[in-house]
Amino acid sequence: MMKIYIPRDAAARAMGADAVVAAMQAELTRRGMDAQIVRNGSRGMVWLEPLVEVEKDGERLAYGPASPKDVAAILDGNSDKAVGRVEDIPFFAKQTRLTFARCGLIDPLSVAEYEAHGGLKGLRRALGMTQEQITKETTDSGLRGRGGAGFPTGIKWDTVRKAAGPKKYIVCNADEGDSGTFADRMIMEGDPLSLIEGMVIAAIGVGADKGYVYLRSEYPDAIEVMNLAVDAARKAGVLGKSVLGSAHAFDMEIRVGAGAYVCGEETSLLNSLEGKRGVVRAKPPLPALEGFLGKPTVVNNVISLATIPVIFERGAQFYKDFGLGRSRGTIPVQIAGNVKHGGLFETAFGMTLGQLVDDIAGGTAKGRPVKAVQVGGPLGAYFPRSKFDTPFGYEEFDGQGGLIGHAGVVLFDDTTDMLGMARFAMEFCAVESCGKCTPCRIGAVRGVETVDRIAAGDATAIPLLKDLCETMKDGSLCALGGFTPYPVMSALTHFPDDFAAAKEAAE
Amino acid sequence: MSAAALSAEAIAPRLNEILDDCMVLEGPLLPILHAVQAEYGHVPQTALPQIADRLNVTRAEVHGVMSFYHDFRQEPAGAHVVKLCRAEACQAIGANRVAAHAKKALGVEWGGTTKDGTVTLEPVYCLGLCACGPAALVDGQVVGWVDEKKFDAIVGDLK
Ligand SMILES: Cc1cc2nc3c(=O)[nH]c(=O)nc-3n(C[C@H](O)[C@H](O)[C@H](O)COP(=O)(O)O)c2cc1C
């Protein structure tokens, strides 16, 4: 039977996918055609959403961006929205899809299709391994946490494995608060079973029987799909008293956040999960030893966990062979903001920022010059073009005074006012501060005022801003207060004209 | 909803059901607050004593948790809630311009509700729609590429 794929990914829906589904259904009925509409995940090329794919006679052809008025021509095979096979589109063909291999390809809620595309192979392999072998395999893969801090996943797991039980937890951090990032959302909507499988493997590795996904409330679609996927996994025996018929029990719940950026920080997240204010906890104790409800807890980002299945399916060495320096494997780069070809681009670490911005993304939406690129969310530095030769890697970005964070790359064109962006960074920190440290809570408010003084022409406020940033860096418990100086100082350092022009205007 | 409809007595039976459902969870408070807000459109002050009682904490503690999070409302919102993304990726593609237009068109500031009570305008910091911004969430439905014209059309449909 003919299959028609129309994504139920939030970005596709935001661009009108539901209306295309309705039109398609109506047209199929009108023609008396027998075809199945599959709501798949996104293939990650957001500028082509809604991307409709028609599969018949063993061939799968894509059309996008599709609108309701295109459906007749799409069915006739003569639509001017035809873009050929997804695999041949340069943006897609240049990728190395390991974590996202199935995303957009299959029905996200079909365990059978998941298995047919390599799913559960990793879990089956893990079921034949000892706990120590599981954590070692993870360490050997070189996988580092994709939530931002880049801590080796296997080492974290091993700490939890060695901690005293019996009660331990796996907590998935799906708070994805960084602007410019949507990889967690896309995999949860497009291949949720890979996250579930990753959590099960983690649980077996450390001896946990319960898991939580802390999912931001700003993602209503992901919440819906994840809940359905957990149900499907239970029905298929992937979750429950006996995982795939083994002696291991593991079940999980989806928990919804409540709109606080700081709850992406792992200890704040744990407090929130416990039903408390999302205030950051001092470390030690590490969550690995005293986490959720005081029990040993693995806290990992969605992408870290969703990458585990492919590592166990193909082996640690296979994964480790990709990458650059100490950044092993692949990274789903999310290209966003003012961009021509925005979306998700999974690639081995090592591509330069310039390649991503110019060659892959094609620059800004309307072709204006790229002024700055913010990498790593609201706590990431603004990079000017002179830093575009920086290769994508944890140490490489750190060496340039930046961070890759959750790998969001946001493009800004030449009309951007960098003083305004510096002000926003301070404002965001002030709004989202958990309130525990004075330099963060009060400093950020002072920061906004100080930037306003600079904007009003008071040049003496510039050294004050620098001092304030130093104080925030040194006196903050977590990266919210500690890293807000990155976007602020990078804007000031690399785009001094935006701070000086304001001065002249006032004179 | 009238004040009487939200009195502690009036909401007690339904609140009791919500609490029964949630008390089986580990760390039930956020799920409780979400469920209460789903039921009443906000978290009425009258609900706090009963929640506190069940959780064996003080009313102030429940209030402290509730007020920490941006999501929980102490007052009802308008009939429709339009959230506009204010995060950097959307700013890069015109979110500030659209936000200024939205405030002017509705005659409200962030968090405000139009005089006729139809629309509440709120900021949101990232919907994960960063490659098709400016983005919005309209009564829980995602919308991309929101410019001034599209915003007016959205609001027109709501009224
Ligand atoms: C303010 C702040 C916000 C954070 N937000 C997130 C987030 O949204 N998602 C995430 O996975 N990690 C976030 N982190 C990092 C987490 O604290 C933690 O390092 C991560 O969840 C560990 O998982 P990983 O090792 O798999 O990356 C944040 C950290 C800080 C300081």
Ligand code: SF4
């Ligand atoms: S730096 Fe800010 S957000 Fe982080 S713990 Fe301190 S006050 Fe809280």
